[in-house]
Amino acid sequence: MESNIAEPDVVRSGRATEKTRAPMETTSLSNEEKATQDAKLKPEREAKFNDYIVSARVFYLFFVRIFTYARKWDYPLMVMGALAAIGTGVTMPLMNVIFGRLVGSFNSYFTPGAAQPQSEFEKTVNKQALYIFGLFIARWGLHYISKFSVRMIGIRMSAAIRLHYLRCLFGQTIHVLDSMTPGAAAGTITTTANTLQLGISEKLSTFIEFMSTIVASLIVAFITNWAVTLVTASIVLFILLTVSILLPFIIKAQSRQTEAETQSSAIASEAFGSIRMIAACGAETRMAKRFNVWADAAKRHGRRMSPLLAAQFGCVFFGMYAGFAVAFWYGTKSFAEGACATSAIS
Numbered sequence: 001m002e003s004n005i006a007e008p009d010v011v012r013s014g015r016a017t018e019k020t021r022a023p024m025e026t027t028s029l030s031n032e033e034k035a036t037q038d039a040k041l042k043p044e045r046e047a048k049f050n051d052y053i054v055s056a057r058v059f060y061l062f063f064v065r066i067f068t069y070a071r072k073w074d075y076p077l078m079v080m081g082a083l084a085a086i087g088t089g090v091t092m093p094l095m096n097v098i099f100g101r102l103v104g105s106f107n108s109y110f111t112p113g114a115a116q117p118q119s120e121f122e123k124t125v126n127k128q129a130l131y132i133f134g135l136f137i138a139r140w141g142l143h144y145i146s147k148f149s150v151r152m153i154g155i156r157m158s159a160a161i162r163l164h165y166l167r168c169l170f171g172q173t174i175h176v177l178d179s180m181t182p183g184a185a186a187g188t189i190t191t192t193a194n195t196l197q198l199g200i201s202e203k204l205s206t207f208i209e210f211m212s213t214i215v216a217s218l219i220v221a222f223i224t225n226w227a228v229t230l231v232t233a234s235i236v237l238f239i240l241l242t243v244s245i246l247l248p249f250i251i252k253a254q255s256r257q258t259e260a261e262t263q264s265s266a267i268a269s270e271a272f273g274s275i276r277m278i279a280a281c282g283a284e285t286r287m288a289k290r291f292n293v294w295a296d297a298a299k300r301h302g303r304r305m306s307p308l309l310a311a312q313f314g315c316v317f318f319g320m321y322a323g324f325a326v327a328f329w330y331g332t333k334s335f336a337e338g339a340c341a342t343s344a345i346s
Contacts, residue, residue: 066196069160074153081149084142085205089212091139093220095132100224102128146205154201158193165189187265191258231330235323242315246308253305260298267291 070078105128108114109121169177169185221229271278271287278287 066157066161066200069157069164070153071156071160074156077149077153081146081153081205082208084146084149085208086212087142088139088146089209089214090216091135091142092213093216095135097220097224098128098131098135102132143209146209150205151201154197154199157200158197161196162189162193165193187262187269191262225331225334228327228331228334232323232327235319235326238322239316239319242312242319246312246315250305250308250312253301253308257298257301257305260294260301264291264294264298267294 067078102125105121105124109116166189218229218233221232267287267290271291278284
């Protein structure tokens with residue numbers, strides 16, 4: 001027999017509670033799955049090869065626009081630092097030229113049957129040694145001036161960029177500020193400003209110095225012996241090909257790792273900011289899970305980037321040492337055949 005007795009209200013409320021509890025658990029589980037999926041850092045559009053080709057507009061946005069934050073007294077420092085860096089780079093090829101002449105003087109004097117008097121040999125050696133000492137003093141002074149100038153420019157421009165970012169942030173509406181995760185704005189400006197300051201203070205002067213060294217070395221090398229220079233310059237093509245292939249993948253992996261670290265830092269900042277509320281509600285485990293999701297994502301993307309960096313640096317240094325070997329082999333072969341003098345291959 002079927003019972004027509006109505007169920008008590010307590011039973012009906014208990015079943016209703018069980019029915020409503022299941023969707024809540026499903027919702028919390030889906031949120032964790034969503035956080036895990038977000039941690040994979042799959043952007044809406046993957047960067048293609050054409051995105052890494054620097055156009056005129058991209059060059060202005062990423063390079064020239066940075067120097068618009070410079071003030072009136074920063075431009076003389078830029079010019080002075082650039083000229084000092086160029087002078088620093090030119091001294092190294094000149095020192096190699098003088099050292100080659102010094103080696104040639106020793107060979108010409110100690111060769112059996114040489115008719116060069118000792119006084120003339122000592123005069124030549126003292127003169128070349130004095131040139132080397134003068135180049136050392138000039139390189140030391142120019143290097144100090146370039147580093148001092150670019151460090152001052154980096155500090156002043158970094159401060160100007162921070163101030164501009166803060167003004168633009170305060171100019172946003174309330175809903176934009178509320179939609180940002182706690183600590184995201186501070187983390188973004190700190191990371192960006194520190195990167196720009198490091199790039200201007202150290203990388204910029206080093207780039208100008210190395211470029212001047214390369215240009216001066218090529219000029220000296222082609223004047224001294226063009227054949228050895230062409231054989232050695234073939235390694236540059238291998239290095240450029242290696243960097244152009246691996247660098248886009250490294251930049252993509254590094255951007256994903258940086259995004260994961262930013263998210264984990266925002267969660268940690270939010271947790272420390274409301275640590276009393278989290279401890280009172282017993283939500284330590286849930287916050288730790290949220291943090292671990294993004295920390296594991298950063299570690300995963302870092303591991304994926306490590307083989308690419310290892311391959312890039314391995315190929316680049318292999319090309320450098322292979323260039324030394326090829327230059328030594330071809331220079332020795334040319335000297336044995338009488339195609340060049342000792343000072344030309346030194």
